[in-house]
Amino acid sequence: MNLDSTQHIARSFDSSAPSCFMVATILLVEDEPVTRTSMAARLKRLGHRVLEAENGQTALEVARRERPDLIIVDWMMPEMDGPTFCETVRRDPAMKSIYILLMTSHDQPAQIAEGLARGADDFLSKAASKQEITARVLAGLRTSRLVRELETTGAQLESSMLLLQTRQAEMEADLQSAAAFVHSLLPPPGIPAPGLALAWEYQPALTLGGDLFGVAPIDADHLGLYILDASGHGVAAALRSASLMTFLRVENMLELIGSYDPAKVLFEANRRFPLSEEGEYFTLWVGQLHVPTGSLSYASAGHHGVLLSPAERPSQWLTRPSSPLGFDQAAVFASDRILLQPADRLFLLSDGIYEASSPTGEPWGRWRFQQAIETQKRSLLATTISHCFTEARRWQEQTDFLDDAAVVGLELTV
Amino acid sequence: MDTTSVCNVSEALSQADGDQELLLTLAELFLQESPKDVAAVRAALARQDRDGLAAAAHKLKGSVMPICAPRLFESAKRLEVLGRQGEFAEAASVCADVETRLAEVHAALRDLIAGGFPS
Numbered sequence: 001m002n003l004d005s006t007q008h009i010a011r012s013f014d015s016s017a018p019s020c021f022m023v024a025t026i027l028l029v030e031d032e033p034v035t036r037t038s039m040a041a042r043l044k045r046l047g048h049r050v051l052e053a054e055n056g057q058t059a060l061e062v063a064r065r066e067r068p069d070l071i072i073v074d075w076m077m078p079e080m081d082g083p084t085f086c087e088t089v090r091r092d093p094a095m096k097s098i099y100i101l102l103m104t105s106h107d108q109p110a111q112i113a114e115g116l117a118r119g120a121d122d123f124l125s126k127a128a129s130k131q132e133i134t135a136r137v138l139a140g141l142r143t144s145r146l147v148r149e150l151e152t153t154g155a156q157l158e159s160s161m162l163l164l165q166t167r168q169a170e171m172e173a174d175l176q177s178a179a180a181f182v183h184s185l186l187p188p189p190g191i192p193a194p195g196l197a198l199a200w201e202y203q204p205a206l207t208l209g210g211d212l213f214g215v216a217p218i219d220a221d222h223l224g225l226y227i228l229d230a231s232g233h234g235v236a237a238a239l240r241s242a243s244l245m246t247f248l249r250v251e252n253m254l255e256l257i258g259s260y261d262p263a264k265v266l267f268e269a270n271r272r273f274p275l276s277e278e279g280e281y282f283t284l285w286v287g288q289l290h291v292p293t294g295s296l297s298y299a300s301a302g303h304h305g306v307l308l309s310p311a312e313r314p315s316q317w318l319t320r321p322s323s324p325l326g327f328d329q330a331a332v333f334a335s336d337r338i339l340l341q342p343a344d345r346l347f348l349l350s351d352g353i354y355e356a357s358s359p360t361g362e363p364w365g366r367w368r369f370q371q372a373i374e375t376q377k378r379s380l381l382a383t384t385i386s387h388c389f390t391e392a393r394r395w396q397e398q399t400d401f402l403d404d405a406a407v408v409g410l411e412l413t414v
Numbered sequence: 415m416d417t418t419s420v421c422n423v424s425e426a427l428s429q430a431d432g433d434q435e436l437l438l439t440l441a442e443l444f445l446q447e448s449p450k451d452v453a454a455v456r457a458a459l460a461r462q463d464r465d466g467l468a469a470a471a472h473k474l475k476g477s478v479m480p481i482c483a484p485r486l487f488e489s490a491k492r493l494e495v496l497g498r499q500g501e502f503a504e505a506a507s508v509c510a511d512v513e514t515r516l517a518e519v520h521a522a523l524r525d526l527i528a529g530g531f532p533s
Contacts, residue, residue, distance in 0.1 A: 078469060
């Protein structure tokens with residue numbers, strides 16, 4: 001909002017300001033010349049600019065042209081009387097807020113009520129003393145100023161609002177196209193390599209998410225997979241995630257380190273993505289699967305969201321204590337190896353799914369996620385994942401997640 | 415005759431915020447305008463026009479206020495009421511009063527314009 005207009009309003013509210021400095025334009029409408037001349041002279045003596053009209057029709061033309069601060073109009077006039085004049089002014093959008101004093105020689109309550117009902121703001125007796133005229137005119141002008149300031153401020157607010165709405169719409173359109181781009185980078189569900197099935201569900205918290213994942217063949221026998229989580233939310237987190245995602249592309253890794261060895265990938269990522277100046281960082285889990293034997297090597301940088309769900313044995317989390325990326329330039333990450341059997345499932349998930357909180361603040365938790373997976377071993381992979389989302393939503397009693405919610409499932413098909 | 419009941423100059427001057435020039439202007443304007451109002455009153459009476467009579471008497475009454483002529487004011491006010499009520503016979507008689515009092519006020523105002531304000 002314009003600061004000046006705020007100050008104007010503050011001044012108008014300041015009752016200590018000397019009111020005699022309010023010089024205004026006043027339109028005086030009176031058909032009788034002696035009274036008109038007398039009243040005009042008295043108003044001019046108060047320092048105001050006075051416009052005179054001898055009938056309602058002329059007065060309307062003058063009022064439209066000059067937009068006076070105040071109109072004083074006689075009640076009894078031929079053709080258009082005072083109350084009719086008030087009604088006409090109130091119907092005109094450009095003039096409807098002009099303050100009107102209805103001048104009368106009678107002051108019966110019924111007539112006052114009629115005058116007010118037909119659009120007058122106050123009354124002025126033709127026999128009023130100088131003090132009364134001064135007081136009523138100044139009171140009218142104070143109200144009139146206030147109304148004008150409010151109208152101006154209102155118009156400014158409205159145009160600011162329209163501008164903001166336009167900007168907001170542009171930003172949302174930008175966010176949506178950025179989100180569409182990020183989504184296009186995610187691996188398509190289906191068969192990423194012979195003997196494997198891939199399914200996933202992903203619901204970003206905002207239009208853009210900071211949790212991303214990838215599944216891509218490295219060579220004829222190997223599959224690379226990862227899940228990453230950028231600290232923070234929104235556009236900045238999403239941009240940083242997209243940059244790490246680009247870095248983790250298979251061809252880039254083969255060029256940089258000659259393989260997709262998880263420990264080496266983490267070592268390089270750790271060097272290239274230091275803690276940001278704002279203190280933002282990534283957690284990352286990387287795996288490499290030798291498809292013919294089911295041998296999975298993996299390493300984690302502070303990411304604890306990978307669960308192995310074997311067909312015949314209890315599920316287990318594939319992680320070990322480690323720090324996130326970027327805290328220590330020389331950090332070395334250990335890798336582990338495990339052998340997957342046919343029909344075993346691997347789940348990569350973001351913390352947004354298991355940190356979904358109930359209305360009382362209790363998180364759904366990794367344990368309940370694990371239970372949901374255990375009870376769904378016989379279901380289709382996509383159904384199992386969908387079941388997890390249903391359970392998490394039921395737990396938090398709302399559809400949208402506060403943080404990015406992602407569950408990626410990989411199954412060794414028999 | 416009490417001259418203040420014809421035209422109370424000191425009260426009129428006070429209403430004009432002590433502005434003698436303004437009061438003289440108003441006096442000249444009254445001398446010029448009031449005969450038209452009385453003519454309008456007569457015409458309305460002749461055609462027995464209630465609204466016309468009331469409006470003309472009201473206008474005359476209004477013009478008397480700034481120059482503070484109480485007796486003329488009262489007559490004009492009475493005439494306005496009679497006009498509104500359609501009492502044309504009585505209105506004709508009050509109209510004669512109005513003319514008499516108007517002549518007095520005109521004389522007083524001419525004196526004021528010619529002789530200036532009493533010190």
